[in-house]
Amino acid sequence: MFSHGVLRLSLRGVLLLALVAGCATSGDAPDMRGGANSGAIDVGNGPKGGNGNTDSGDGHDGGETCGNPEVHVIGVYEARGDHSGGSHPTGNAVVHVERTGPQVLVLSSYEPVNWKVTAVPNANIQYILALGYHAQSVEAPQGVQVKVLDYETQGVFAGCAYEYPDDDPHSGCETPQLLEEVKRLTGQEVSSFHGCYQGTSFTLHADLSADSSCPAGSGGGYNLSGYVSQVCSAGDGDGNGGGEACGNPEVHVLGVYEARGDHSGGSHPTGNAVVHVERTGPQVLVLSSYEPVNWKVSAVPGANIQYILALGYHAQRVEAPQGVEVKVLDYETRGSYAGCAYEYPDDDPHRGCETPQLLEEVKRLTGQEVSSFHGCYQATSFTLHGDLSAGSSCPAAPGGDYNLSGYVSQVCSASLIAR
Structure with a gap:
C-alpha cells in the first residue's frame, strides 16, 4: 500500500495556491506567461457573483480553502461564427456544473464570450478563471469569485484550446500549452477538459462527463472532445469515498x-x-x-x-x-x-x-x-x-x-x- 513513503490511496502532494500580485503585463505582443510574475494567481480581490461569501465548510466558498480543489476546463474557439477582419462580436455561452465538491472552473475562448455559469448546490466553485485573446466576461453564481485574463482587456494571453487530443499543433490554440498554463496559474493538476471549436452550452456532469451544443460536424475540433485525468476517473463525485479521487483532500x-x-x-x-x-x-x-x-x-x-x-x-x-x-x-x-x-x-x-x-x-x-x-x-x-x-x-x-x-x-x- 506504500510507494516512496506515501500511502497509495493518497493524492498528489499539497500544492497551496501561491498568492502573486498582479497579472497584467504591458507590451505589443501577447504575453503567454500569464503575467509579469510567475506562479499561481491571486483571486483575493477579484469580483464575485452575487454578494459574495466565505467558506463555512458547507460546500459554498469564495476563494481559497484547505485541501486542494479539482480543476475543470471548458474550451472553445468561439461562441458565434460571424467574426471577420476587425469585427469580433461577443458570443454567449452557458455552463452548468453538476459536479460537487471543491473545484476551480476555467473557461477559455479565443473570440470574445460572455459566460453564464450556474451550478447545483454543493458545487463548491472556489473561483472561475476566464482566459482568452479577446474580451471575456463571466456571470457567476452568487459568492463565486471571478478572475479574467485576456489580451484585449488585461494584456495577458494564456492561450486557448478546444480539442483533445490536439490534432493540429499549429492552429494557434494549442491544448497542451493551455493546460500547462492552467496548471501554473492555479497551482493544481487539471482534472478534466472538454471543448469544441464552437459551443454555446456545456453541462459538466457529476461523473465528469459532459454534454454540449457542439455540432456533429467533421473533424475533432468541431465535435465535443476531452479527457478526465486518471486520478479523477477513480472517483465519481457523488460524495462517497472509496479510495482516491481527483483534487487533494x-x-x-x-x-x-x-x-x-x-x-x-x-x-x-x-x-x-x-x-x-x-x-x-x-x-x-x-x-x-x-x-x-x-x-x-x-x-x-x-x-x-x-x-x-x-x-x-x-x-x-x-x-x-x-x-x-x-x-x-x-x-x-x-x-x-x-x-x-x-x-x-x-x-x-x-x-x-x-x-x-x-x-x-x-x-x-x-x-x-x-x-x-x-x-x-x-x-x-x-x-x-x-x-x-x-x-x-x-x-x-x-x-x-x-x-x-x-x-x-x-x-x-x-x-x-x-x-
Whole structure:
C-alpha cells in the first residue's frame, strides 16, 4: 500500500495556491506567461457573483480553502461564427456544473464570450478563471469569485484550446500549452477538459462527463472532445469515498491516548470511541490512539471521506461508513507504529506520544498537509463540525492533555466563518 513513503490511496502532494500580485503585463505582443510574475494567481480581490461569501465548510466558498480543489476546463474557439477582419462580436455561452465538491472552473475562448455559469448546490466553485485573446466576461453564481485574463482587456494571453487530443499543433490554440498554463496559474493538476471549436452550452456532469451544443460536424475540433485525468476517473463525485479521487483532500486528525482507563501491566482491554463528521467535501480522516480502540465513524451526506487511516501502538479497528476504505497501521497487529498524539501544543515532548512527530508522519503517509488536529488524553466521542471546530467527551480535568485541544491550519482558518 506504500510507494516512496506515501500511502497509495493518497493524492498528489499539497500544492497551496501561491498568492502573486498582479497579472497584467504591458507590451505589443501577447504575453503567454500569464503575467509579469510567475506562479499561481491571486483571486483575493477579484469580483464575485452575487454578494459574495466565505467558506463555512458547507460546500459554498469564495476563494481559497484547505485541501486542494479539482480543476475543470471548458474550451472553445468561439461562441458565434460571424467574426471577420476587425469585427469580433461577443458570443454567449452557458455552463452548468453538476459536479460537487471543491473545484476551480476555467473557461477559455479565443473570440470574445460572455459566460453564464450556474451550478447545483454543493458545487463548491472556489473561483472561475476566464482566459482568452479577446474580451471575456463571466456571470457567476452568487459568492463565486471571478478572475479574467485576456489580451484585449488585461494584456495577458494564456492561450486557448478546444480539442483533445490536439490534432493540429499549429492552429494557434494549442491544448497542451493551455493546460500547462492552467496548471501554473492555479497551482493544481487539471482534472478534466472538454471543448469544441464552437459551443454555446456545456453541462459538466457529476461523473465528469459532459454534454454540449457542439455540432456533429467533421473533424475533432468541431465535435465535443476531452479527457478526465486518471486520478479523477477513480472517483465519481457523488460524495462517497472509496479510495482516491481527483483534487487533494483535507486531512483531519483525531487523537487520544486511550478510550478507557482500566489498563494495567499486560492488560489492554479495547475501548470504544465514536466519531461523527459534519465537515463536507473530500477529506481523509486519521484516528490515533496508543491503547486499543474500536472506532465507529459516521458522517453527514457530502462528507466525502476518501479513506480512514487508523494509527496506534495497540490494535485499532474501524467501523466505517459504507464504501469508505480503511487502512490500519498499528504495532500490535501490523508491526508498524507511526506514533500517537493527543494534545496541541505538545506540553511534554518526552512522554512517548509526540504530536509534532505524529503530524509529520501523517503528512508522509497521506502526502498532504494536515488540515486540523483535535485530541485529548481520554475520550469516547468526537464531532468534527463543518467549521472544523470539534466537540468531544474529553473531561474538563486540569492539564492541557485532558482537555480538548487542537488547531486548524492557517490555510483552512482563512476560509472559515468565525463562530
